[in-house]
Amino acid sequence: MTRFSALSLFTKAFGGHQNWPAQWHDAAPKPAYDAIIVGGGGHGLGAAYYLAKKYGINNVAVLEKGWIGGGNTGRNTTIIRSNYLYDESAHLYDHAVKLWDGLSQELNYNIMYSKRGVMMLAHNVHDVQSLQRHINANRLNGVDNEWLTPEEAKAYCPPLNISPDARHPVLGAALQRRGGTARHDSVAWGYARAAAALGVDIIQNCAVTGIRRGADGAVEGVETTRGYIASKRVGVSAAGNTSVIMQMAGLDFPLESYPLQALVSEPIKPTFPCVVMSNTVHAYMSQSDKGELVIGAGTDQYVSYSQRGALHIVEHTLAAICEIFPIYRRMRMLRTWGGIVDVTPDRSPILGKTPVQGLYVNCGWGTGGFKATPGAGDLLAYTMAKDEPHRINAPFNLDRFRNGRLIDEAAAAAVAH
């Protein structure tokens, strides 16, 4: 791997950007590996990177059925935050936020983490009470979050309409200043490049079609569209397709997969300095470095693997956006798309071991997995290397659906559902 530096970038720029080498090797599968990661999104590539970097397991393959970062990693709205209510969630997401800090330097690849702040709007008394409860809970967990008056919110995000007679009046906002955005494709590419440099094979166009188990029930390897690959450790990080993969090992999972939509506008000059979320009217928005407004819509109500959603979901979100930010009413939207998100009954992820020896899982991130990318990768790698969960992901086990120890972020959380 050639390291990037200011000098190397200048040299290439003056050379007309010719002769850029491939950043990682597009590998063909070997017969066997020490560990296999199923799913070449940010989480899976991150897990492969940390397995090699921190836990000394370099003979690793990442199997991706399409192209890396082409699933939810390339389809989300790139928002990073950790203002979750419960202790377990706050520790999990803040572990990720701490890793986002310095990730560009660690990977020697600019992932453009921008701490522009994530502001959550309160539109009614319940919102005010709920967000203030979040702020207090977050601060007790060492996660920054602060209350803004409507005027302070307007100062932080000038396009906001705080008029008292607005359709969705703003009574205040919770601001996490460490929150922000990152360039999602760069995250996948940066992890892929750094992992490949440590010996990880990144194998694209390689769908897993079966999981082979030995007489003792333990994992022996995976059948793929590019042949059988042996490995006693398989980590599944396949987002919306997790149920399908787990069925191959005979496991039924507490997951349902839904399309979640996002959309971008035509690019305009910088006008929107932060991330704003409104869970009550379901709208959230930021502006990309290209100038597009990046807008997150909701999930469709039915189970689907179609990677597209219905127009009325988008209309609902845009109606709210037009009311909260009237200056954008004449904007035109360029593209909409959908990703398939795997949702658990308690809206918290499942990250740990499975009943099958050697099979590990990282799933159930639902509508909010991007922000967790480095943390999920690190914790999946830890769990696979040690064959036991780290204390941060221990509560996010599969057993909680049997013993009732749910982490019910859905009912009381800051997540947009």
Place this chain on the structure above:
Amino acid sequence: MILIHCPYCDEKRPEIEFANAGQAHIARPLDPSGQSDAEWETYLFIRANPRGRHHERWRHVHGCGRFFNAVRDTVTDKFETTYKAGEPRR
């Protein structure tokens, strides 16, 4: 937007008139106190989530208000059939 045939109204109506009510044909335990933790887990939380043919419940909330069952392909979102609640699984 998908169009859904309500077997009670016998009409194809737009999706916004309907509410999805999750997987169909999940039988409520007849003896709740006799259930093991694993059986409760299956009943409450484990879902089929298939890639392909899926049995699900819908409710015509902005129409007749009644629940019915449907078979839909989760890759194409196309409905194979809808049928009244209580009728056997198709």
